Amino acid sequence: MAGGRFARWCSRVATVVLIAFVCLPAGTVAGTVAGTAARPQFLEQDRLSIPLERLRTGSRWQITVANPGAAVDAEVRLTGGIADALAIEGGGRVRLGPGGAATVVMVPGKRPRAGNGQLVLISAAGIDRRQVSVTVTPFLERYRLALIAAALLVVAVAVLLWWRRPAHGKEEPPSARPTGESPGYTHSDEPAATDRLNRKVYAEYLAELARTETPPLVIGILGEWGTGKTSMLMQVRDIVATDPQCAQVWFDPWRHQYDDNPVLSLLHTIVTELGLEKRQHVRRTLRTISEVLGSLVLSASIKLNVADVRRSFVEYDAENFRIRSERTRLDEHLGRLIRLALATLNKSRLVVFVDDLDRCHADQITALLDALKLHFNRADCVFVLAVDKEPLLAAVREKYQDPRGDYLDKIVQLPFDMPRLSDEDFDQYLDDLLDDGLKDAIPSLRSGLRSNPRAIKRFVNVLTLQDRVARARGLDPYDVTVLAAVLLIRDGDSTFYARLAEDPTLLKRIAEDIETAGEDELPAWSPLPLKIVEAIRESVPEDVRPYIDLVKASPVPTPGDLTLPLAESASAAVPDAAPGLGRPSRRALGTARDVLAEGVLARADRVSGDEGELLPPVIRFAEDEVARPAELDEILARGAGRLMIIGPPGAGKTVLAARLARRMLTAPTRGQIPVLLSFRAIEGDFVTVERSLTHALVDEYQISMPDAFAMVDRGLLTLVLDGLDELDAAAGRTTLVQSVVRWAGTTGAGIIMTDRSRPAREFPAARLGFHLLELLGVPEEDARHRLEALLISRQAVPRRLLSLSPELLGSPQMLSTLTTRTGWIDDLPEHPVEFLPWYAARAVGRSTAEDTAAVASALGEVARLLAAESRDTFSSDDAKVRAMFRGSGIRGVQVPSVLHAMVDAGLLRESAPETYHFVHPLLRDLIAGW
Missing domain, CATH: 1.20.5 (Single alpha-helices involved in coiled-coils or other helix-helix interfaces)
Structure with a gap:
């Protein structure tokens, strides 16, 4: 009791x-x-009142979220009577740092109307709310200023007419309209309801299919990003709207991707857009379908409570409408709902236009496709999908392991690929978009801009903005053709643009190479800059630095918008997320770590090759007195946490770093994931090193952005960073390393990095907590035995190697060159020779140039330049280097082929695109004395 x-x-x-x-x-x-925890909250707590007319003009409202406590993920949602009158841009998910703040943007929703509701801030630390209302302003108050202005205008006109009548005996002709530019000089990126691409006949054909072909029918309008799929869909919809027998609905599944079931979202959209949400019989059928699907999402959206749904289900069951299976029941109710909707509107066919399906999660894509096949395969339904085919195929492959896409072929009966812009339509579209002052840039755009309507529109907007800035600054001399070329190169070939920023004379040199090239010669430049310069060769200035300085602050389109088709990358996918938040679940993160580990292992294998064929490195830690060979496990144990590998070019630093990463991955007790990256991959304009690392993981290893951020944020990585010495400014090197060290200290991540040998005062590695390891090469005797075995296998006499010095034999770069580029063995003379001079002379003799003496002279000049400036590498784009080759009688167009021939001959090594160094310092010193 x-x-x-x-x-x-x-x-x-x-x-x-x-x-x-x-x-x-x-x-x-x-x-x-709030009394129990320092939770995130809205910075402003007063009611936000929004006039309805501002909602209809597409305004935006910034909502600031403050976080007095620890770092946390949060989400902002809209509830109440304005849930679809307003929307949160980007889904409302934010990452709040400790004691920080974030901003979300509220925009008009799909049904602007008056009402009241709430902004709800949800986080693990608690919930906060802010009241929001959309109000209707009284007529006189709303148009008060306009009425006053109109009255003043009438008075002014009357006064003017009264004043002019006695002074002028006859009527003057009206004055010419000012020719000033319209204030709206850019072009909207939104889909266009009117045809500007000569595609009207396609829209009419697709509309005819939707109106007359026998259902069930799914029409697919297929095309990549920016080709005008949504515009085509809108034009087809407008034509279908003229048919009195067709009811039409526009469904955007991306806006409903977090709903429990796509069938409910689609049905709710159908009922709402057809204006049937207040019909009692339609609402009853909706409630029954919601109950059958085991979800109350739709019931809540039409303001029904649980008791209503339960009672409806009991009544339905009492009326003896239960069928043999859940699927059969659902199909019958769906059919009944659509028949009710069409009968109420006196229509015979429902045409549903589905847009942005390819932007949804893979599970959401396949769920909607399944629904189309299972539940909407009806004699009164036609679906028209506008999608990018590749994301759909990827989603189908992921779920159904269908490599050929047969599943999608069963869903879409009539596929239609968006037509490519013809050259005439491309030119006409450009001509329509460009102001008169920009039309001179058409040759540049035709050569470098891909024929994608959205890419064209975006680029024209950027070009228009920069053109106005250039004219306002009085840039002199100024040529919009050159400005367009620089913008195209920046957005289409970032690697070459970085080189152009360092040396603004590159475009002129490309023009010179084109001029001096023979009929069968192709200058060795990147394809995009080469094509653009060829189109505007006469306009290229000596130096484009003013244009580069101008466009530094210019908006940058998404990579791939201009020159390559935009494919849905792994960064666009969102992994399995924890409920209500955007962070990956533990299971999804574990999968992402496995994918990352596989990518790192593959890269390590490419860099270092077969571990069994590699010689042990000869190393010396800072605290050691002598150098000696060491095992990888010993190096990892002594350099635990932070290890800096230094050594001259060719010592094998990159290979050792890759070997260490591979060893960490294959160790029996694997902990943090080692990630092979170059320093250049994380060098950039990002505010924090966390963001730089996140983007580097996405770009280099194609894992999703949420997964990458989670691994960086939690310190689940050991960074293996190569090429610190390749960064340009010493101050930039130090700042970047200090940022990485601070991140590692906060997260507990490990760091391994490579750098050339430099004085301790220039880079204080020990002060930053690094174990300093000097890499001296490989064991001399092991290298000699390997070369002797190679000579014997090629029937050559090993004693010919007696003149190889221990310094040469101990160099991994020299050893690798001698064992992989083995043509030198067949050319060894019978009589003993001093190896190094003979090897250098043989390599120069392999040049593609007619005058090998000129090549020897140019290489000697380059070697002396490197010695004088105390550097190891040189670029074929360097003005001094090209001047040396020209002075030796070698044309600029021949320089790349000469240097590539020297790489093939084993004299040079290409350490980065168009960047070279001598295979060994002794070779450089020898050639410098020629």
Whole structure:
């Protein structure tokens, strides 16, 4: 008895608490939560009142979220009567740093109307609310200023007419309209309802299919990003709207991708857009379908409570409408709902236009495709999908392991590929978009801009903006053709643009190479700059630095917008997320780590090759007196946490770093994932090193952005960073390393990096907590035995190697060159020779130039330049280097082929695109003395 009374007492207390929680105002509940924890909250707590007319003009409102506590993920949602009148841009998910703030943007929703609701901020630390209302302004107040202005205008016109009548005996002709530019000089990126691409005949054909072909029917309008699929869909919809027998609905599944079931979202859209949400018989059928699917999402959206749904289901069951299976019941109810909707509107066919399906999660894509096949395969339904085919195929492959896409072929009966812009349509579209002052840039755009309507429009907007800035600054001399070329190169070939920023004379040199090239010669430049310069060769200035300085702050389109088709990358996918937040679940993150580990292992294999064929490195830690060979496990143990590998070019630093990463991955007790990256991959304009690392993981290893950020944020990585010495500015090197060290200290991540040998004062590795390891090469005797075995296998006499010095034999770069480019063995003379001079002379003799003496002279000049400036590498784009080759009689167009021939001959090594160094310092010193 006592137990029963206690249970009843607990039940009453729980009931009172529940009623208090439900009934108390939002501010009270929020205050309670705030009293127990430092939770995120809206910075402004007063009611946000939005005039309806501003909602209809597409305004935006910034909502600031403050976080007084620890770092947390949060989400902002809209509830109440304005849930679809307003929307949160980007889904409302934010990452809040400790003691920081973030901003979300609220924009008009799909049904602008007056009403009241709430902004709800949800996080693991609690909930906060802010009241929002959309109000209708009274007519006189709304148009007060306009009415006053109109009255003043009428008075002014009357006064003017009265004043002019006695002074002028005859009427003057009206003045010419000012020719000033329209204030709206850019072009909207939104889909166009009117045809500007000569595609009207396609829209008419597709509309005819949707109106007359026998259902069930799914028409697919297929095309990549920016080809005008949505515009085509809108034009087809407008034509179908003229048919009195067709009811039409526009469904955007991307806006509903977080709903429980795509069938409910689609049905709700159908009922709402057809204006049937208040029809009792339609609402009853919707409630029944919701109950059958086991979800109350739709019921809540049409303001029904649980009791209504339960009672509806009981009544339905009492009327004896239960069928043999859940699927059969669902199909019958769906069919009944669509028949009711069409009968109410006196229509015979429902045409549903589906847009942006390819932007959804893979599970959402396949769920909707399944629904089209299973539930909407009806004699009164036609679906028209506008999609990018590749994301759909990827989603199908992921779920159904269907490599050929047969599943999609069963869904879409009539596929239609968006037509490519013809050259004439491309030119006409450009001509329509460009102002008169920009039309001179058409040759540049035709050569470098891909024929994608959205890419064209975006680029024209950027070009228009920069052209106006250039004219306002008085840039002199100024040529819009050159400005367009620089913008195209920046957005289409970032690697070459980085070189152009360092040396703004590159475009002129390309023009010179084109001029001096023979009929069968192709200058060795990147394809895009070469094509653009060829189109505007006469306009290229000596130096484009003013244009580069101008476009530094210019908006940059998404990579791939201009020159390559935009494919849905792994960064666009969102992994399995924790409920209500955007962070990956533990299971999804584990999968991402496995994918990353596989990518790192593959890269390590490419860099270092077969581990069994590699010689042990000869190393010396800072605290050691002598150098000696060491095993990889010993190096990892002594350099635990932070290890810096230094050594001259060719010592094998990159290979050792890759070997260490591979060893960490294959160790029996694998901990953090080692990630092979170059320093250049994380060098950039990002505000934080966390963001740089996240983007580098996405770009280099094609894992999703949420997964990459989670691994960086949690310190699940050991960074293996190569090529610190390849960064340009010493200050930039130090700042970048210090940022990485601070991140590693916060997260507990490990760091391994490579750098050339430099004085301790120039880079204080020990002060930053690094174990300093000097890499001296490989064991001399092991290298000699390997070369002797190679000579014997090629039937050559090993004693010919006696003149190879220990310094040469101990160089991994020299050893690798001698064992992979083995043509030198066949050319060894019978009599003994001093190896190094003979090897250098043989390599120069392999040049593609007619005058090998000129090549020797140019290489000697380059070697002396490197010695004088105390550097190891040189670029074929360097003005001094090209001047040396020209001075030796070698044309600029021949320089790349000469240097590539020297790489093939084993004299040079290409360490980066168009960047070279001598295979060994002794070779450089030898050639410098020629």
